[in-house]
Amino acid sequence: MLHDDRWPRCPRLLPGESLSSWFARTAVANGLRPVELFRIVQPGGDRIPRDLDRYADDPLLYLLADRTGMDRDALVQATFRHWAGTVFAHDDGLNKLPWLPPAGRVGGRRCFGQQFCPWCLNADAAPYLRLNWRLSFVTVCPIHQRLLLDRCPVCNEPFSVLRMDRVQDMRCPSCAADLRHCTADTPPVDVVPVQQDLQRVIGQGWWTLGLHGPVYSFAALDILAVLVRLLAGGPHAHALRTWVGEQAPNLAVPPEAVPRARDGALQTPRARSVVIAMAHWLMGEWPKRLIEGARAMGMTSTDLWKRPKEQYPFAFADVVEWHLKAPHKDSNRDEMAAAKAILMRQGKPTTHRNLVALCGIKLSAMSDLADAASENAAPWGKGRYWKLDGVSPEVKEAARRAAHRAGEGVGPWLDGLLRRELGMPARKTPYACQSADTFADEFISGCAG
Ligand SMILES: [Zn+2]
Ligand SMILES: [Zn+2]
Incomplete structure (x- = not known):
């Protein structure tokens, strides 16, 4: 093979690294920004690269392998195709993947699909992004036991490695905050065992669901996603979370810990850690807990069918049809x-x-x-779900929008803000040991000017 075509510098894929991270490091090693390298390998392509972890096709991967000497299969395994048949059945590139939300800005919308652990980045000799951080049921770094971040804590913009100028110091592409020096909260519930169980499920390819026996992992994860949506938003979310908290006290968190969201994947890692742990609990003793919870809420098939019945995994459709069918x-x-x-x-x-x-x-x-x-x-x-007597409507509206940008409910967002302003310690229970702040103090003062 001729080596003349190779780029001068070809970094190796690091353990568990995602393709987009490796691509960005390769660009920087060769004196280019990721966007510039993308224009070289895809002339006439989009101006801003699409999410390479999902959309890198075979011609692009083969070209990258040829130019860098990397193994093609290793590059394929650094993309979402690593999970084909386990996290999703197959990817047509058009539909949403329930557990792999988009990253960066897509069509002008902020998408928070790229998570990261600042401590891991800080500890890396060469900071890089792990493919596992793309999975939205992964909300906590198993090494550092802290919640992952899904947005820059300074400007609340989503993070996209392909928009970065320099990868060596992992700065926010929007405001240049150094993401390695952020800090993140401890999770409100112990979600690490849940994550480990879900990793085990996708590792073996099935989930044993009581009477329904082993179910393909992508189908079981589809059921989990349905339950996450029920817990995240909609008319029964609040009551269902309270009910789960009563049955499993280790999952009891105050209702305001989880801001309402139509789609669980849009929530911050903190809120997601709660609803995923609850949904995972609901799938235990299948289908007893789900039936009991749904009945306690007065939920019936009318509330549970959001798409045509045949599009649900059989195990779920069967339970709803037999046990929760709406009377009229x-x-x-x-x-x-x-x-x-x-x-x-x-x-x-x-x-x-x-x-x-x-x-x-x-x-x-x-x-x-x-x-x-x-x-x-x-x-x-x-x-009105919150009120502040004497505060002008425009400030209320601005606060509502700012809280929304930060992925929080207005109450907890305002509480954290006032605590910082008043020099008060972070709220203790039920978020024991948790900082209301997602930033180290020295970083806040360093950024204030
Ligand atoms: Zn970490
Ligand atoms: Zn920023």
Whole structure:
């Protein structure tokens, strides 16, 4: 083989390194920015490289292997294809992969799929990103036992190694903060054993689910993702988290620890660590815990089917079909209207509480149709979830947006901010030993100017 085509410097893949990380290091070793090297290997391609961990195709990987002398298979194994058949069945490149969310900016949206452990980066002779940090059920560094970061703690921008100028010192591409000197919180629940179990599941390729026996790991992870979504947002999330906390006290966290999110993958590693540990617990003693939890919440198949039934893994569809089938499918709204009419004839207020008492079951249609308990109160579920008397509406709105950018609920975000401003220690229980701050003090003062 001719070696003339090789680039002058060809760093080796480091243990567990992702392709995008290796690509960025290769660019820098040859005096280029990752974006510049990408334009050389993909002339006429996108101006900003797409996520190489997912989208590097065979021609590109073969070209990179030829130019660097790296083994092609080793490069393939540094991409998401490493998990084909275990974390996902196959990747058509179009649909979302439940456990491998996009990284950086995609179509102008901030995507937090690239996580990192600042301590690992700091300890590396040559800082590099681990492929495992892309998996969204990995929320804690098993070595340092701290939550991973998924955004720059200074500017809250997502991290993308392909947008960096220099990889040696791992700086945020947006504000140049040195990510090796960030610090991260301890997780609110002990999620490391859960992570280890999920790694074991994808290692062996199946998950044994009680009566349903061994289920392909990608199908079982699909069920886990459904449960994570139920716990992350939607009408039952709050109550279901409380119920799980009562059954498994080691998972009890205050409700505000987990800001509402439609999609669990969009949550910060801290919130994700909680809902993933809870969803994993719900899958234990399959399907007993799921059925008990769903019944305790008054959840039925109407709440659980969000896509056509046949698109769910059999183990899940079977449980919902047999144990949680809604008694009167699709007629909840009519039922509620009738229940309201009964209450009105009896001269009783048509509040959420009275509807539940009358029907003996909680249905999502109640939230829409129930009236407020008093004239001054907001309708059910529409109340302000935080208030600060005397604070101007524009500050409230700005605070709401800032908390959202940081991936927090307004309450915990404001609490952390005020504690820092007032020089108060971080909130203790139930986040024992946890810093409200995600940055070392010297770094904050160094950045203030
Ligand atoms: Zn680490
Ligand atoms: Zn930044």
